[in-house]
Amino acid sequence: MLDVADLHSHYGRAHILADVTLHVGRGEVVALLGRNGAGKSTTFKTIMGLVKPTSGSVMFNGETISGAGSHTICQKGLGYVPEDRRIFTDLTVMENLEVGRQPEREGAPAWTVEKLFSVFPNLAEMRNRPGGRMSGGEQQMLTIARTLMGHPSAILLDEPSEGLAPVIVEQMAQTIGALKSEGLTVLLSEQNLHFATLLADRAYIIEKGRIRYEGTMADLAADEEVRAAYLTV
Amino acid sequence: MGFYFAQFLTGLASAASLFLVASGLSIIFGVTRIVNFAHGSFYMLGAYLAYTLVDAWQAGPFGFWGAVIIAAVAVGFIGAAIEFLLLRRIYHAPEMFQLVATFGVVLVIQDLTLMIWGAEDLVGPRAPGLDGAVEIFGELVPEYDLALIVLGPAVLGGLWLLFNRTRWGTLVRAATQDREMVGALGVNQSWLFTGVFFLGSLLAGLGGALQVPREAVSLLMDLNIIAEAFVVVVIGGMGSIPGAFLAAVLLGEMNAFGILIFPQITLVMMFLVMAVVLVVRPWGLLGKAEAAARPPSGAAEPPLRVAGGMMRWLAMGGLAVLLLLPFLTDEFTLVLLIDIMVFALFAASLHFIMGAGGMVSFGHAAYFGLGAYGAALLIKFLSMPMELTLILAPVIAGIGALAFGWFCVRLSGVYLAMLSMAFAQIAWSVVFQWYEVTGGDDGLLGIWPSEWASDKTVFYYLTIAVCGGGIWALRRILFAPFGYTLRAGRDSALRVDAIGIDLRRHQWFSFALAGMFAGIAGTIYVFSKGSVFPDEMSIPRSVDGLIMVLLGGVQTVAGPVVGAASLTLLEDFISRLDYWRMMLGAVVIAIVVAAPQGIAGAFLQLIPARWTGREETA
Ligand SMILES: Nc1ncnc2c1ncn2[C@@H]1O[C@H](COP(=O)(O)OP(=O)(O)OP(=O)(O)O)[C@@H](O)[C@H]1O
Ligand SMILES: [Mg+2]
Numbered sequence: 001m002l003d004v005a006d007l008h009s010h011y012g013r014a015h016i017l018a019d020v021t022l023h024v025g026r027g028e029v030v031a032l033l034g035r036n037g038a039g040k041s042t043t044f045k046t047i048m049g050l051v052k053p054t055s056g057s058v059m060f061n062g063e064t065i066s067g068a069g070s071h072t073i074c075q076k077g078l079g080y081v082p083e084d085r086r087i088f089t090d091l092t093v094m095e096n097l098e099v100g101r102q103p104e105r106e107g108a109p110a111w112t113v114e115k116l117f118s119v120f121p122n123l124a125e126m127r128n129r130p131g132g133r134m135s136g137g138e139q140q141m142l143t144i145a146r147t148l149m150g151h152p153s154a155i156l157l158d159e160p161s162e163g164l165a166p167v168i169v170e171q172m173a174q175t176i177g178a179l180k181s182e183g184l185t186v187l188l189s190e191q192n193l194h195f196a197t198l199l200a201d202r203a204y205i206i207e208k209g210r211i212r213y214e215g216t217m218a219d220l221a222a223d224e225e226v227r228a229a230y231l232t233v
Numbered sequence: 234m235g236f237y238f239a240q241f242l243t244g245l246a247s248a249a250s251l252f253l254v255a256s257g258l259s260i261i262f263g264v265t266r267i268v269n270f271a272h273g274s275f276y277m278l279g280a281y282l283a284y285t286l287v288d289a290w291q292a293g294p295f296g297f298w299g300a301v302i303i304a305a306v307a308v309g310f311i312g313a314a315i316e317f318l319l320l321r322r323i324y325h326a327p328e329m330f331q332l333v334a335t336f337g338v339v340l341v342i343q344d345l346t347l348m349i350w351g352a353e354d355l356v357g358p359r360a361p362g363l364d365g366a367v368e369i370f371g372e373l374v375p376e377y378d379l380a381l382i383v384l385g386p387a388v389l390g391g392l393w394l395l396f397n398r399t400r401w402g403t404l405v406r407a408a409t410q411d412r413e414m415v416g417a418l419g420v421n422q423s424w425l426f427t428g429v430f431f432l433g434s435l436l437a438g439l440g441g442a443l444q445v446p447r448e449a450v451s452l453l454m455d456l457n458i459i460a461e462a463f464v465v466v467v468i469g470g471m472g473s474i475p476g477a478f479l480a481a482v483l484l485g486e487m488n489a490f491g492i493l494i495f496p497q498i499t500l501v502m503m504f505l506v507m508a509v510v511l512v513v514r515p516w517g518l519l520g521k522a523e524a525a526a527r528p529p530s531g532a533a534e535p536p537l538r539v540a541g542g543m544m545r546w547l548a549m550g551g552l553a554v555l556l557l558l559p560f561l562t563d564e565f566t567l568v569l570l571i572d573i574m575v576f577a578l579f580a581a582s583l584h585f586i587m588g589a590g591g592m593v594s595f596g597h598a599a600y601f602g603l604g605a606y607g608a609a610l611l612i613k614f615l616s617m618p619m620e621l622t623l624i625l626a627p628v629i630a631g632i633g634a635l636a637f638g639w640f641c642v643r644l645s646g647v648y649l650a651m652l653s654m655a656f657a658q659i660a661w662s663v664v665f666q667w668y669e670v671t672g673g674d675d676g677l678l679g680i681w682p683s684e685w686a687s688d689k690t691v692f693y694y695l696t697i698a699v700c701g702g703g704i705w706a707l708r709r710i711l712f713a714p715f716g717y718t719l720r721a722g723r724d725s726a727l728r729v730d731a732i733g734i735d736l737r738r739h740q741w742f743s744f745a746l747a748g749m750f751a752g753i754a755g756t757i758y759v760f761s762k763g764s765v766f767p768d769e770m771s772i773p774r775s776v777d778g779l780i781m782v783l784l785g786g787v788q789t790v791a792g793p794v795v796g797a798a799s800l801t802l803l804e805d806f807i808s809r810l811d812y813w814r815m816m817l818g819a820v821v822i823a824i825v826v827a828a829p830q831g832i833a834g835a836f837l838q839l840i841p842a843r844w845t846g847r848e849e850t851a
Contacts, residue, residue: 069416101400
């Protein structure tokens with residue numbers, strides 16, 4: 001469903017991504033693992049059209065999306081949940097959701113505000129609260145819910161567990177599991193191997209902007225050497 | 234009692250148009266992050282269009298109000314078209330290029346208006362049905378004023394509904410905070426931007442159209458209103474529509490009552506109010522810190538380059554040519570070269586605070602003018618010799634910059650740009666209106682150099698020594714610890730503060746220093762011309778400086794010199810033609826669209842770094 005081939009990205013003159021190649025199948029949850037600064041967020045931003053790739057291609061549902069604007073990419077059904085949440089702090093919960101709203105799409109799970117509130121019950125209790133006055137965990141829920149309002153068929157989830165308390169992380173894992181069972185395809189970036197293990201079918205490991213490893217979660221769990229080399233334990 | 238109440242109502246009425254213009258400016262800035270200089274031009278266009286339509290339709294089916302509304306909508310479309318054709322291409326250019334490009338639009342609209350409507354002021358008819366006056370507490374208050382008093386809050390309410398009760402408004406508010414994220418959520422930003430421009434321009438046009446029965450329509454409307462709108466936005470808080478309303482009322486009342494004491498006091502009061510507000514609430518009465526808006530993902534600015542081998546040889550070669558030129562050319566060329574050197578120093582002083590300090594002053598001509606007027610007044614009133622004024626006049630300019638700079642360095646980015654411009658406009662107004670001392674519009678004449686320097690060739694060498702020395706000194710400071718601290722502060726104010734350096738004080742001194750060097754340029758200028766006029770400190774002069782720096786590129790130290798030479802030569806050439814402002818505007822726009830690095834910057838990109846110098850690794 002999502003095919004990334006030989007992607008290269010630069011910030012100014014700094015070469016950040018080199019030869020990134022990824023594949024995510026329909027209905028799969030795939031983890032992109034790597035340490036701080038490995039290039040996970042840059043990969044997502046490049047897929048999303050927020051950073052223009054210098055070469056390489058991104059295909060989504062058989063269509064080339066690299067080079068398109070981020071709104072076009074989103075309208076094709078690829079949702080993006082940024083790492084630092086980027087909630088509109090002046091807007092209420094309902095208004096934040098409104099910004100994410102898009103027409104429904106065939107072949108993708110459809111969402112309504114009420115259905116989202118049943119998945120994220122905390123949010124239902126603060127419909128008119130400004131985004132700036134929510135806790136980190138609540139904001140993380142809101143940013144995911146906001147993206148789902150666009151009825152995506154696949155989402156890029158950038159470090160959903162970052163900065164959250166362990167209890168909330170468990171809760172988050174369950175929620176993402178629920179999204180998966182709705183049929184949503186997920187590409188997830190993580191430093192937290194445990195969190196990824198709870199959810200992902202397969203994993204890629206990125207370091208210094210290059211993909212160093214590719215395998216199932218089970219393989220990775222067995223491969224202590226790889227984990228020691230590329231991940232913080 | 235009745236009189237003061239009537240005066241109060243006049244103040245409210247005059248606040249209406251100002252509010253419309255300022256709110257439009259604020260809305261456009263909020264989403265596009267562009268401070269649209271041409272916003273005053275939209276106001277002016279609204280007035281001219283309404284004048285024509287009212288004239289034609291007054292008795293017709295649409296009547297006065299139809300004419301006003303259609304003029305406003307037409308201006309909305311003009312604004313949207315300019316966004317679509319021009320600004321869309323420069324959203325990724327640095328902030329200051331955008332400002333300069335919109336100033337190019339100002340110039341083009343100026344001349345187009347002149348072409349279509351002529352230079353004469355136009356006096357429109359009263360609004361039919363509202364041409365009488367009502368007696369309130371024994372005073373006559375024009376009906377039209379009462380209509381405006383109602384209209385202001387009505388528009389405020391309408392805008393509130395638009396932004397809080399519609400999807401479009403919600404998207405605009407979201408985009409004000411993080412437009413990139415709004416795009417990633419599937420919203421086509423381009424159309425949002427165009428829509429916002431339409432609305433903002435429409436409000437400006439409406440403001441202008443509504444003024445037709447109240448004041449003569451003239452070509453001065455654009456810059457007058459934009460300066461006032463900047464003040465309103467700085468006082469009210471950028472991005473806050475209620476803030477714009479509050480500040481517009483405050484300013485309107487200040488004008489209404491200030492005029493009772495004496496007209497000039499309103500300027501001083503404006504200055505004081507702004508000062509108090511900025512000290513107590515740096516982001517304006519109802520504004521929020523600018524840092525709230527998120528910059529889009531992308532690359533950081535390249536560092537300033539230290540001139541290396543080849544550049545140094547080029548500079549030496551250039552100097553040698555300059556020294557030899559009097560033997561090869563005529564007096565006209567020398568005069569032009571003196572102009573170029575004066576403006577090179579002026580641009581270099583602006584570059585000093587822009588490039589190194591990250592402070593973009595839109596009112597740098599104030600200090601050029603203070604130097605020029607300082608010298609002229611010292612000679613006129615104290616009969617000082619030229620040599621002494623060459624030292625004292627720049628000091629006067631430096632003191633002026635020290636005073637204005639104290640406020641300016643408290644702000645950053647576009648706020649600083651707007652505030653510095655407002656100060657310059659105030660300084661200009663004082664010079665323009667204080668006829669007894671400055672001669673007002675007639676200027677001061679007969680300011681000639683001392684006997685020994687009165688020969689053009691001698692004066693030319695004097696100019697090389699003073700301006701060349703000034704540029705050299707600025708360069709030295711730029712690469713001294715003071716300059717490094719400034720640049721570090723530009724890149725990360727927090728970090729510099731964290732290591733215990735008082736950054737604001739550094740910025741303040743650099744602002745004053747830059748003002749002083751601009752004053753030196755102004756002093757030489759007045760002696761080379763023999764006269765000085767208020768134009769020397771007007772907004773277009775300030776913008777000239779910016780264009781020079783941007784033409785040359787902010788990233789190079791040689792930039793301002795190249796920029797000053799290019800612009801002076803260009804202006805010398807085209808100012809002999811009709812409608813030269815329009816051409817200058819078009820050239821400026823073309824340059825920003827084609828070479829956002831500036832001429833020198835674009836040139837530098839073509840040649841390898843090892844020729845032009847090493848890159849700093851600071
Ligand atoms: N705007 C930028 N300009 C220049 N370099 C950047 C920019 N953003 C990120 N980088 C650099 O790109 C590299 C990859 O960063 P990226 O944010 O993609 O890493 P990451 O894997 O998401 O890390 P983290 O786990 O900390 O979020 C880092 O070396 C970083 O310093
Ligand atoms: Mg990241």
